[in-house]
Amino acid sequence: MKADFIIAHAFVLTMEGKGVGMVQNGAIAVKGNMILAVGPSADILSAYQADRLIDGTGKLVMPGLIDAHIHTGLSIFRGMAQDMSHWMQKGLWPFIKNTDKKDALTGSLVTIIEGIKAGTTTFCDYDHNMNDIVSHYVKTGVRARVAETINELPDDIGTLPVGDLYPFDTALGNQRLQESIRLFETWHEQGDGRITCLFGPQGADMMGTELLLEVKALAEKYDTRIHMHVAQGDREIDQMVKRYGKRTIPFLDELGYLDSRLMAVHLTEATKDETYLVAKRGASMIYCAGSIGIIDGLVPPIMDFLEAGGQAALGSDQAPGNNCNNMFNEMKFAAILNKVKRSDPKAFPAWLSLRLATIESAIAIGLDHEIGSLKKGKKADILIVNLESPTLCPVFTDPIRNIVPNLVYSARGHEVETVIIDGQFIMEENQLVTVNEKEAIREAQQAAERISRRSGQDIMAAHSDVYQMMKDGYL
Amino acid sequence: MKADFIIAHAFVLTMEGKGVGMVQNGAIAVKGNMILAVGPSADILSAYQADRLIDGTGKLVMPGLIDAHIHTGLSIFRGMAQDMSHWMQKGLWPFIKNTDKKDALTGSLVTIIEGIKAGTTTFCDYDHNMNDIVSHYVKTGVRARVAETINELPDDIGTLPVGDLYPFDTALGNQRLQESIRLFETWHEQGDGRITCLFGPQGADMMGTELLLEVKALAEKYDTRIHMHVAQGDREIDQMVKRYGKRTIPFLDELGYLDSRLMAVHLTEATKDETYLVAKRGASMIYCAGSIGIIDGLVPPIMDFLEAGGQAALGSDQAPGNNCNNMFNEMKFAAILNKVKRSDPKAFPAWLSLRLATIESAIAIGLDHEIGSLKKGKKADILIVNLESPTLCPVFTDPIRNIVPNLVYSARGHEVETVIIDGQFIMEENQLVTVNEKEAIREAQQAAERISRRSGQDIMAAHSDVYQMMKDGYL
Numbered sequence A, B: 001m002k003a004d005f006i007i008a009h010a011f012v013l014t015m016e017g018k019g020v021g022m023v024q025n026g027a028i029a030v031k032g033n034m035i036l037a038v039g040p041s042a043d044i045l046s047a048y049q050a051d052r053l054i055d056g057t058g059k060l061v062m063p064g065l066i067d068a069h070i071h072t073g074l075s076i077f078r079g080m081a082q083d084m085s086h087w088m089q090k091g092l093w094p095f096i097k098n099t100d101k102k103d104a105l106t107g108s109l110v111t112i113i114e115g116i117k118a119g120t121t122t123f124c125d126y127d128h129n130m131n132d133i134v135s136h137y138v139k140t141g142v143r144a145r146v147a148e149t150i151n152e153l154p155d156d157i158g159t160l161p162v163g164d165l166y167p168f169d170t171a172l173g174n175q176r177l178q179e180s181i182r183l184f185e186t187w188h189e190q191g192d193g194r195i196t197c198l199f200g201p202q203g204a205d206m207m208g209t210e211l212l213l214e215v216k217a218l219a220e221k222y223d224t225r226i227h228m229h230v231a232q233g234d235r236e237i238d239q240m241v242k243r244y245g246k247r248t249i250p251f252l253d254e255l256g257y258l259d260s261r262l263m264a265v266h267l268t269e270a271t272k273d274e275t276y277l278v279a280k281r282g283a284s285m286i287y288c289a290g291s292i293g294i295i296d297g298l299v300p301p302i303m304d305f306l307e308a309g310g311q312a313a314l315g316s317d318q319a320p321g322n323n324c325n326n327m328f329n330e331m332k333f334a335a336i337l338n339k340v341k342r343s344d345p346k347a348f349p350a351w352l353s354l355r356l357a358t359i360e361s362a363i364a365i366g367l368d369h370e371i372g373s374l375k376k377g378k379k380a381d382i383l384i385v386n387l388e389s390p391t392l393c394p395v396f397t398d399p400i401r402n403i404v405p406n407l408v409y410s411a412r413g414h415e416v417e418t419v420i421i422d423g424q425f426i427m428e429e430n431q432l433v434t435v436n437e438k439e440a441i442r443e444a445q446q447a448a449e450r451i452s453r454r455s456g457q458d459i460m461a462a463h464s465d466v467y468q469m470m471k472d473g474y475l
Helices: A041-047 A072-077 A087-096 A101-117 A130-140 A170-187 A209-221 A234-244 A248-254 A272-280 A289-296 A302-307 A327-342 A350-356 A359-365 A403-409 A437-462 A465-471 B041-047 B072-077 B087-096 B101-117 B130-140 B170-187 B209-221 B234-244 B248-254 B272-280 B289-296 B302-307 B327-342 B350-356 B359-365 B403-409 B437-462 B465-471
Strands: A002-013 A022-031 A034-040 A049-055 A059-063 A065-070 A120-127 A143-150 A195-201 A226-230 A262-266 A284-287 A311-314 A382-386 A416-421 A424-428 B002-013 B022-031 B034-040 B049-055 B059-063 B065-070 B120-127 B143-150 B195-201 B226-230 B262-266 B284-287 B311-314 B382-386 B416-421 B424-428
Touching (some): A002 A041, A002 A382, A002 A403, A022 A041, A065 A101, A065 A262, A065 A359, A072 A087, A072 A120, A072 A130, A087 A437, A101 A120, A101 A416, A101 A437, A120 A195, A120 A359, A120 A416, A130 A170, A130 A195, A170 A209, A195 A209, A209 A226, A226 A248, A234 A248, A248 A272, A284 A302, A284 A359, A289 B327, A302 A327, A311 A327, A311 A350, A327 A350, A327 B289, A350 A403, A437 A465, B002 B041, B002 B382, B034 B041, B065 B101, B065 B262, B065 B327, B072 B087, B072 B120, B072 B130, B087 B437, B101 B130, B101 B416, B101 B437, B120 B130, B120 B359, B130 B170, B143 B170, B170 B209, B195 B209, B209 B226, B234 B248, B272 B284, B272 B302, B284 B302, B284 B359, B289 B327, B302 B311, B302 B327, B311 B350, B311 B359, B350 B359
Parallel strands (some): A002 A059, A065 A120, A120 A143, A143 A195, A195 A226, A226 A262, A284 A311, B002 B059, B065 B120, B120 B143, B226 B262, B262 B284
Antiparallel strands (some): A002 A022, A059 A382, A382 A416, A416 A424, B002 B022, B059 B382, B416 B424
16 A cells, blocks of 8 residues: 555654553554554555655654643743742733734744744644734644633733732623634634634633633534633632632532533642542643743642543643743653652653653543544654654663653753654754744844833833842843 | 954853853953953954954853763663662662673763753763773863762672661772772873862762771862762661661761862752751752652752852753753753742742852862853853754843743753863864764664663563563553
């Protein structure tokens, strides 16, 4: 049978089964956007022919990584908000209010490039202006599961004193809901099916009950999922208790929000009982190890959630306060932060991190029928990783194989040489094929200079810890 | 005045002063192995001429990173010991006993390459066979502060039941001490002065009092420092209490060991009082965030140590149980693990991590007269980092600069383009100049295959958690 290309003689991590599904001297055959077959090289090479045969000797072939939670629209502020208190109010707002859509779009593209270069093939992007951001994914050939952020907060919310109840603007809420519907109607299943849409209420504290229920009804109507921050910080819990006399999770449960349509992001402030409840109701949890570590100095209850039988995934969140969007970073932090949380070196082993960035993540975001593992009939989202890199060397295979621990604990991301998405070569031997990296960086730099000129006064007025560090010579 | 080369129009992080000493549009002039001048480009370019003028536009120029604690002799086992209990006994020993000097040397070279590529210019390497390993540093042109490991443990120590008191073999101890003296006599101040030697007792639990005192006397005689694990694990404390009825730190204090000659590595098990005592006595602390996170699931008391006024540095430790030797990894983990330990996002800001990998580290290891900052008269150990990388983009300069946070939290290490050590270009535009990377990797791979063949029986007999994972399909 004829394939478009075959990669053979590689270590193939299929991620099928309960473990990592390793095939030594394995091969994969691809036709169009589909995986034809995966298995031992001898079997694949005898059953398939291809015009292009890629020698996988010294390489690892694995499924593309999934970033289950990212806000690329904030990327333009990379490095502007960390090591500080009042992250959102003093860190982000002074920049956000001085940034237009065009500026934000340039940052978004740079982060997508950053992700691709570290093996991310599916981005669950969740942001304002998604109707514009989504074009990046269409043009670069990347897979994305996108949501427009929905809330009812006025644009000047950043000026509200800390602790005051947020005012809701239902007209704005409706406008954002309409943007979400437009996103769905325009982009769902576009880009040869690579683009799929979700609904993205920003948080139960940032919109009224009526709008939350409208979103829920729409998610059912369109038969899709809801990507939502849940119990993401003490700020949120405080708002919920002040407004409703209830914490977020019991509130959402009463509203019928906790079900398998929900991708609950963070759960930072969830109690053990609440965490178990979210798992029991069948909602998935998205865990952002790096960003919550930096922004809050906390480790969310991912271990409890998994122990309760919940379905979880890893995400990189936003660049101002992580400050990278690299799933290798997330895999490593997820493992080590949880070892430290439990004071147990056996906690959160490497294979678990890897599953939570591949097959488990695909299940958690509802795309496991297409991606997350290398299996006949799934979409061809494939990485080729150079095992002859100093960080992954040497390779032991017997009686213990060291590839997975080194991938999670030692790889930096740049060991990914080739990125294939939907059967197309998006990066080949470390060179991006579908996007001009230098131009993207130049445009983001120009945007940063515009934002810098406009935001000076607001940043000085906010006088954040970071601004003080700058004044003191620490930046 | 004539320089050999000038790098101009760069962001220059001098690391002088209490902060990061940033010079925008800065330049550095180098002659021989020495920094002639650092300052604004206009000043440097008017005062100096050079045959080679490097355009630093879009680049960051900074001091080379210092890895204050690394065992490169263990690198050949990268990825073989993590996510497990009994790390040393079941993880390392079955491999160590089946590995000869030649095998270990191949792994050492790969790790040195890994380090250089991520900007490490000084390696405090501490291992057995240092008389051989040191040749790598001499040949590659890297700076190293080396110690031969001294203990009195018999070679079959790995077979001792967990909890039994280690037997001491004074003949072996003396032999290792002689190796240390030979190291000093042969290599100290060699490689144009890049190689300096320390004494390296492995731990107070691994040798008798007499040998400890001999080492101390030698360090004084040679006027050098002692690189030593101190309170590195509950295993050590247990041995000390069983043997002497005292915990490590009070024991060492009575012995007169706690002074400014001591580089105390880990302090994992030090109480707050003990940590303060080490700081008060003027010993420095080497903190290995990644390795202790993986091996022990713990965060050593680095914050307490710094608050007590102690002098500290970061180190990457060994590849089997970190699993990388990349100071960017250490800087990021140091910051985030301590934020989480204190539940405080303001704890351990980016600039602190950067100082602990540069100038503070130089002070902690006793080389600040030569390295750690960019200053007239210091040795030219310099990195050129490409700021036009997706991970470091965009660059904001006003009113807040984001370079340092992105360097610590976003950079992976591969943004380092050029590495200059002692005035020599060791890596240029990501290409290593003095060592053949492919050959080094090939040789380490061959060594791993030899070790694999020899160690099978012992690994199966040890039946570690990692071996069980392999059997269960998780590796």
